[in-house]
Amino acid sequence: MHRPDARAPREGGVRARLTVVLTVALTVGSLAVPALADVSQSDIRAAESAVAEASALVREARDDLAAAERRLERLVESLAAVEEDLATRADDIEETRAEARNRIARMYMSAGASGGPSLPVANLGSMPAQVAYLAALADQDREVVNQLAASRADLVRFRGIVEESIAEQQIAVSDAAAAVDDRLADLEAVQSDLSAVQAQWQREEQARREAEAARIAAEEAERRRQAALAQQQKEEEERRNSEQEQRRQEALAAMQAAAAAASAAGWTPGAGVEPWRGLVAQYFPAAMVDDALSVMACESLGDPLAINKYSAASGLFQHLPYYWPSRSTKAGWGGADIFDPEANIAVAAWLVNRTITVEGRDAWAHWTCKP
Secondary structure: OOOOOOOHHHHHHHHHHHHHHHHHHHHHHOOOOOOOOOOOHHHHHHHHHHHHHHHHHHHHHHHHHHHHHHHHHHHHHHHHHHHHHHHHHHHHHHHHHHHHHHHHHHHHHHOOHHHOOOOOHHHHHHHHHHHHHHHHHHHHHHHHHHHHHHHHHHHHHHHHHHHHHHHHHHHHHHHHHHHHHHHHHHHHHHHHHHHHHHHHHHHHHHHHHHHHHHHHHHHHHHHHHHHHHHHHHHHHHHHHHHHHHHHHHHHHHHHHHHHHHHHHOOOOOOOOOHHHHHHHHHHOOHHHHHHHHHHHHHHHOOOOOOEOOOOOOEOOOOEOOOOHHHHHHHOOOOOOOOOOHHHHHHHHHHHHHHHHHOOOOOOOOOOOOOO
């Protein structure tokens, strides 16, 4: 009689997958995201692949469990059928034995046993044949009963095999259920890893977006700063040009006024310094008038509009524009133009006096030309 194979599916199904599950578990474990790690799309794909593999293993484990449960169900059904067959065999044996007893009783009755336990004398000649017939019937009934008993014994042995197979299959079902639990735990672990990888990716993506937004904002701020600076430079350039034009106009007006003053003083181009002697005498001590005119001749040739092309020194005594506002103010000529002949001479006289009395130096220390 064929023995049901309860353990073969468990060996070929659940156990054969343990190695694969272990490999996946090790692979998934390597996907754990360390702090401040840079997560790439390949990391996410690897985690998703691990989840897919673990999900497939869960499905396979569940299929194995379902198959094991179906095998167990069939074995239980087989056991019920065997039990039913055993009951039928027992009934058949009892029926066969009862029929045998009934046939023997009928044979005795037909041989004249109904009048008592002994046979009539007239029938004694037929006794051997009847006894032989009864013996043959008894042997035949015993053979049938023995066959039924042997069949029942086979069923009892088969029932033992089925019960053993059921016990083994129950273990297989338990193992398959445990495998499902293990695969579910593996799936939960890789899903957790996938969630961690995706969360890290989202954080890094957010950081990248924020960094990009900050970069764009910084570039826009720099662009606005550069535009504002360019506008400021443009306005400053326009202001300087305006001021220069204003100064040019003022200088032109001053030069025109100086030319008018020079003309009024009797100076004409090429006339030298003598036309300025009267003004020089008003501001310089008499002893220094000739020295002053000598320095003037050296510095400007007596031209009130003279400008040094290197230092921009201007006027009769070639005052430097940088010092003019301060010195002219201190000399009492604040606001006067540097080309004004009288202001130029008066400030020169003040500076000579200060050089002698305050600085204690040579009177003409501030001029390159000397008397």
